[in-house]
Amino acid sequence: MSPADDLPPEQPEPPGPEQPEPPGPEHPTNGLDETVHQRHRLGILTITDEAQRAEFGYLREALGLTPGNLSKHLTVLEQAGMVEVEKGYAGRRPRTWVRITSQGRAALAAELATLTELLRRHTPARDA
């Protein structure tokens, strides 16, 4: 007989109010999209959702990003089909405009709904 045979069979531990709920198939964290969940990319989608289109310079200043950083985030979102990037000129000055797509709008709505649901789940646990 091994020492393990002396131990009582393991009982599942009832989740207490302090225990964080493990992610399961229905857990809201499964609804988080890594592409959108990143704070700056979420900011880009939020701004472009509010306007018909937003200019590169506005996004850079509003989000406090360097041009290179913003370009990287825009590339990720563009490759995921969430934004469209249009390049043009205003007089002689080159201008880059960013427009959210319907896919990006849906992803943003889903992300905000997930965050709201997570907040709703965590708030009672913290208060208990």
Place this chain on the structure above:
Amino acid sequence: MSDDESDPAGREAALLADMKALRRRTRTARHAYWFPLVLFGLLTCASVPFYVLPGPPAGGTGTVPGPPLPILGGFAGVTAQRSLGYYWLAALFGGLLLTLLWYRWNARRVGLATPARGYLVTTAVLTVLALVVPPLSQVRSPGWLSWLRHLDVLWPGDLVLRGTFPFVIIAAGLWVLAWAERSRALTVIAAVYTATALLASLYNIENVLFRLGWNPSGSDLSLTSLPNVLLPALVLLATGAGAFAVQRPHRARP
């Protein structure tokens, strides 16, 4: 580990609050509706000479010719000058063109574009309908054009009597613009202006002034239509000035 990492609820709450604040800042920076309010207020003021009532026809018994552009110009020669309809046709399209240019310029300056196309299309379509419904509904053809007489249903009834139907067109445009701007303040302005436009179209506001002591006589009688024009103009100019004062500090980039 930062506080945020040890407190997922706090992290999510902070992220949601940040996004809400970002959305609010973006919306505030994008708002630019003071311009169409002031512009159409000024265009309404400029229309005042067309509302000075004409005197009786020379000879006293001449027949009053049929009104040109009756939906835009009212009962020309009776409650307004004959050229009123032409004035409003030019003013509405000119105002729309200037508003389109304004929103384009503002988008380049601020870096955020407002979807104002719906506003422009709504106002333009209503103006074109006001232009074409009267002549087309008069067509009496037994052929395939006979359906045109059903355009009578689009006739806006008593709203055209005082030549103030362009105010109703402007009001309809403001509702669409409030939706595009996502602005509660502009929604309230649109509601107030719509009420004023309907009042000006269906009631002689001069009656109120008469009770307050204005008793026009002689040459003043030709001015009795003016309160119906000046009140909507005042609403547009006052709300436009208020919007300008509020939107001015937010015009700089973040």
